[in-house]
Amino acid sequence: MTSLSDSDTATTAVVSALRAAGCVFAEDEAELILGTARTPDELAAMVDRRAAGQPLEHVLGWAEFHGLRILVEPGVFVPRRRTEFLVDQALAQAPGASVVVDLCCGSGAVGAALAAALGNVELHAADIDPAAVGCARRNIAPYGGHAHVGDLFDALPAALRGRTGILAANVPYVPSDEVGLLPAEAREHEPLVALDGGGDGLDVLRRVAAGACDWLAPGGCVLVETSERQAEDSVETFRRAGLTTRLAASEELYANVVVGVRD
């Protein structure tokens, strides 16, 4: 069967439409859209949505993350490639973890990536936003994961206390008065609760640090992403919470991850 992407005419039309709408990577995006659309009508609708400014991943319905294809539904935070660094840090810190919690899970990309790499784990993902939890539930189902709605640790089953080997928490960390400076794709298509980290951006991070030790197994680790500017305060917050703490940075991915370990 001929796919839509086999037609030069269709490719040229999609590239032109995306270019006219200001998409910088029109050729790459056209290839992804053409490879995802199943019918000409679906293709036209996807091009229209992208031209109207929706994030490419919402238009496609998926994002690539740590070698996985993660479903991303409209209104759910799009997993960023830089967050793959947090996953790698978690795997390096706790390669034998058997209980994994993805707190502030969004699509569940982090939890899915950890479970895919670790193999047989007990996986829990939680988020305050029911739309995110619905999406995460689908992404972690192949790994037998459980998804929960609620405010940070309140969402988790009590049986996880003191047993968690990896607590990954990609919390929102944009300072409130900088949310307006984010690209329109984020501001207009991702929920505020996924972006806004409060006055200095560290409100949710502080609450995660304060609660982490209760949920970690001895030797278990908690990881958060932060910005370069916030890194020192973030590390200090983890230390004050009683965690043995280090900062990991990737220049290539422009990522900073704070890793705290319960002794």
Ligand SMILES: C[S@@+](CC[C@H](N)C(=O)[O-])C[C@H]1O[C@@H](n2cnc3c(N)ncnc32)[C@H](O)[C@@H]1O
């Ligand atoms: C930056 S997004 C990260 C999503 C996902 N972990 C990822 O890396 O793609 C932050 C997520 O935290 C969730 N969130 C914000 N405040 C929360 C809270 N108090 N309790 C639980 N989840 C929260 C948001 O709904 C959003 O899905």
